[in-house]
Amino acid sequence: MLSISAPAFGIKLGGTITSSEDKSPVVEANILVEELDLNARADLEGRYQIEIDKAGKYRLQITHVSFETKVLDIELGERDTVINVTLSSRTYIYDEVVVTGTRTPYLLKDVPVTTEVIRTDDAIKTGASTVDQALKSAVGINVDNNFSGSGASLRGLDPTRVLILIDGEKMVGRVRGAIDLAQISLANVEKIEVVKGVGSTLYGSDAIGGVVNIITRKPQAQLRLNSAGEYGTFNSYMQNLELESKRGNWGLQMGARFDRTDGFDLDKTTPHTNGMERIKRFNLDGKVTRRLSKAFDLTVNGNFFRERKDWIESEYIDPITFTFDDQENNFRYSAGSKIAFQPNPRTLVDVNVYGTYYDHLWEKFTASGALSDKSRTEDYLGEASVNATHSYKDGHVVTMGGDFVAQSLKSEEIEGGTQEVSSGDVYMQYEWKPVENLTMLPGIRLEEHSTFGEHVNASINVMYNPHPRFRIRGFHGGGFRAPSIKELYFRFDHSAAGYIVIGGGEDLNPEKSRNSSLSLEYSYEGIGLHRITYFYNDINDMIEFNLTGFSPTYWRGIYKYQNVFKAYTRGIEWQSELKINHHVDFSVSYTWLTAKNRETGHWLLNRPEHALKLLSSIHFDEVGLVVTAWGSWYSGKLWVPLGEQNDFETDVWAPTRRDINLSVSKRVWDNLEVFARGENLTDDVEIEFGYWPGRTFHAGLRWNSM
Known part of the structure; x- marks a missing residue:
């Protein structure tokens, strides 16, 4: 627990958000006090300030699209407080936890099964709002529209041979053999994990061509x-x-x-x-x-x-x-x-x-x-x-x-x-x-x-x-x-x-x-x-x-x-x-x-x-x-x-x-x-x-x- 001090009324909590690589300011970083739902954004010099009504224990969440999220547990006392935070550049999904390839949580860099990860936050940059749109830029995946809708082929195996899961549960509704991925919204989707190649050992019959989870x-x-x-x-x-x-x-x-x-x-x-x-x-x-x-x-x-x-x-x-x-x-x-x-x-x-x-x-x-x-x-x-x-x-x-x-x-x-x-x-x-x-x-x-x-x-x-x-x-x-x-x-x-x-x-x-x-x-x-x-x-x-x-x-x-x-x-x-x-x-x-x-x-x-x-x-x-x-x-x-x-x-x-x-x-x-x-x-x-x-x-x- 990080212990600091601040005044009893109108407590001012502020500081500077910088990059751990070159100490440059992290402009537009978001600082959130979770318990109070109060937030602020860092200015052009990386500075932020939040006023809090009373002392106590709080959790700060600092986020930015290009940096790893940092969470701090703090305890405010009776004085204005300065908290300077350094953020590490966001890894290229390498420290993402994945589960599809082994049915066991692994860091992506450590998983023995080659796994592709498409983050929804990244897909939104291209305007994607459905799963088929999010997959179009992924390697080894071909998304085509036909009478079955938008289906995904993996490494040359067509959509009839690709298993589609939501949180590990099988989808039904195949029309002409394929699940229409345009039907699946990205609302509340965190990421999409793709395992290409045979997944039958863990997932059975329909995973002969791969798994999209x-x-x-x-x-x-x-x-x-x-x-x-x-x-x-x-x-x-x-x-x-x-x-x-x-x-x-x-x-x-x-x-x-x-x-x-x-x-x-x-x-x-x-x-x-x-x-x-x-x-x-x-x-x-x-x-x-x-x-x-x-x-x-x-x-x-x-x-x-x-x-x-x-x-x-x-x-x-x-x-x-x-x-x-x-x-x-x-x-x-x-x-x-x-x-x-x-x-x-x-x-x-x-x-x-x-x-x-x-x-x-x-x-x-x-x-x-x-x-x-x-x-x-x-x-x-x-x-x-x-x-x-x-x-x-x-x-x-x-x-x-x-x-x-x-x-x-x-x-x-x-x-x-x-x-x-x-x-x-x-x-x-x-x-x-x-x-x-x-x-x-x-x-x-x-x-x-x-x-x-x-x-x-x-x-x-x-x-x-x-x-x-x-x-x-x-x-x-x-x-x-x-x-x-x-x-x-x-x-x-x-x-x-x-x-x-x-x-x-x-x-x-x-x-x-x-x-x-x-x-x-x-x-x-x-x-x-x-x-x-x-x-x-x-x-x-x-x-x-x-x-x-x-x-x-x-x-x-x-x-x-x-x-x-x-x-x-x-x-x-x-x-x-x-x-x-x-x-x-x-x-x-x-x-x-x-x-x-x-x-x-x-x-x-x-x-x-x-x-x-x-x-x-x-x-x-x-x-x-x-x-x-x-x-x-x-x-x-x-x-x-x-x-x-x-x-x-x-x-x-x-x-x-x-x-x-x-x-x-x-x-x-x-x-x-x-x-x-x-x-x-x-x-x-x-x-x-x-x-x-x-x-x-x-x-x-x-x-x-x-």
């Missing part, structure tokens, strides 16, 4: 209220609210977001929509925490989501073109509870119960308003899990646990109307250091699936750090993906359009893969890092729907989900992230990818061979201005039109794609910020290949209570 904030501040609103091109509007409160053993976190857009049609010569639908979305989420005792913590959370999409579809039946009004309504409800038990500093046990429901309805109306076609699916998932970690005195760490998952899908397009699957598993991983600076992390998982029986996955991670700044990470492991309920039992009879899609049933086998990677990393502690990674993924029995024949009724084709081919992806990722000084951040990444059918040698769809991404932020602290520029370039890729059914045989290559973007934010008062951004400034548009929208502009206000 969206981590929400824990209540910390006594009271915090944030709000942001923006308006832009296509009559787009967004408004979000965040509330946080911590009182004694109770904590509360609430977030709400509404957004809408008129969408766009880039080709008015056709009767149908060539572009994005008209969309309305609403998100509401909440979290309550309670410290039950020194050893027990309880967390209860819930989420509600609603979405409406409208667009125009056309169909040509010689010699007439028919138009239809398409509507899509999506609802998601989820709730869960977690008890964390820590009987001693070396042992932690988490027990979770979670449930979620997703309702998807698509309807197609004629010009006269008559219902022409519809599709509805209701997706239910319930999960119970336990995870325990124990650290031994010699540095060995054991993590073990188990999960039980029950999922059902209800739809007129599912055989029998409703189908259910369930699975149970146990897993274990063991960390030890056989020699100094060498960490071994083997793991094994035994899973029992209601449809496919037992399956065993094993993996091993290795990390060697011969120097404090140099690390070598390696991984080898097996992956497993059981066919989804749709792939097993789907029956989409679209005879009006001349085709039908049928599930594979008992003829389907699970997908299996072997994945390896080797990563070399050099870090400048607190400044940045360079990392180069080689990866290879070999996949057997990949499941796609395959053309099996024709009939007079299904003149466009009869399609069936089958294990159609074997494939591999391999490549190299390079990234550099540098904090040049506490005013300038810079990052660049490059990915070279080969993704081919192992039997024919043909490229897999929608996988560009080369991808280059750049991002830089400049902070002008003296005037409260932040300028962020970012962009990307993708080489050509094998492509088919979005509406094609047989989507893995084509000789059409989409051209290269680039985008350049700029965002500017300016603090106008202590708690109020104005921002504007322009995206795709070069107006790079290719309607045929879905490269859209064109140049767009948005502007808005952001208010923070602290």
Whole structure:
């Protein structure tokens, strides 16, 4: 405890905030007295002053976007007081605590599993307000828009093979196999952790391509209220609210977001929509925490989501073109509870119960308003899990646990109307250091699936750090993906359009893969890092729907989900992230990818061979201005039109794609910020290949209570 003195009334607490590197003033640093919700900002010389009514014990929190947060416990006496504070430059997310790669808390620099972290505070600099927008600048991640929405591909494996989690809990609501990441608001999201490569040992079936874990904030501040609103091109509007409160053993976190857009049609010569639908979305989420005792913590959370999409579809039946009004309504409800038990500093046990429901309805109306076609699916998932970690005195760490998952899908397009699957598993991983600076992390998982029986996955991670700044990470492991309920039992009879899609049933086998990677990393502690990674993924029995024949009724084709081919992806990722000084951040990444059918040698769809991404932020602290520029370039890729059914045989290559973007934010008062951004400034548009929208502009206000 730091003890100081101050007068009984009108106590003046002040001082100077400086950088520990060059002793320069930290302009615009925020100083908060947590108990009183009083705050001040450092001036151009780094000086601050706060008046406090009475003496007592207080906690000061000093924050700045370019520096590490510092917390001081102080006790004011009977005199004015000066407290000078030095802040360390914010490390390039290197001292971030991550959990996804091992299900155990680790500092990012020490975790044996290569993990990418996207901080929400950094993503907001680019104007991101949803998860898909936040991931677009991340290395090795390709975010594409299609009929499934905005899905994330990792190292050449498409969104159907990437597991999406929120606080470690599985999301449902896959449309055409993918979770639409544009549905997930960044309100109350602290960061996003990404583990690329097989994650099946810890997370099971859907993690054959990797894991994206969206981590929400824990209540910390006594009271915090944030709000942001923006308006832009296509009559787009967004408004979000965040509330946080911590009182004694109770904590509360609430977030709400509404957004809408008129969408766009880039080709008015056709009767149908060539572009994005008209969309309305609403998100509401909440979290309550309670410290039950020194050893027990309880967390209860819930989420509600609603979405409406409208667009125009056309169909040509010689010699007439028919138009239809398409509507899509999506609802998601989820709730869960977690008890964390820590009987001693070396042992932690988490027990979770979670449930979620997703309702998807698509309807197609004629010009006269008559219902022409519809599709509805209701997706239910319930999960119970336990995870325990124990650290031994010699540095060995054991993590073990188990999960039980029950999922059902209800739809007129599912055989029998409703189908259910369930699975149970146990897993274990063991960390030890056989020699100094060498960490071994083997793991094994035994899973029992209601449809496919037992399956065993094993993996091993290795990390060697011969120097404090140099690390070598390696991984080898097996992956497993059981066919989804749709792939097993789907029956989409679209005879009006001349085709039908049928599930594979008992003829389907699970997908299996072997994945390896080797990563070399050099870090400048607190400044940045360079990392180069080689990866290879070999996949057997990949499941796609395959053309099996024709009939007079299904003149466009009869399609069936089958294990159609074997494939591999391999490549190299390079990234550099540098904090040049506490005013300038810079990052660049490059990915070279080969993704081919192992039997024919043909490229897999929608996988560009080369991808280059750049991002830089400049902070002008003296005037409260932040300028962020970012962009990307993708080489050509094998492509088919979005509406094609047989989507893995084509000789059409989409051209290269680039985008350049700029965002500017300016603090106008202590708690109020104005921002504007322009995206795709070069107006790079290719309607045929879905490269859209064109140049767009948005502007808005952001208010923070602290």
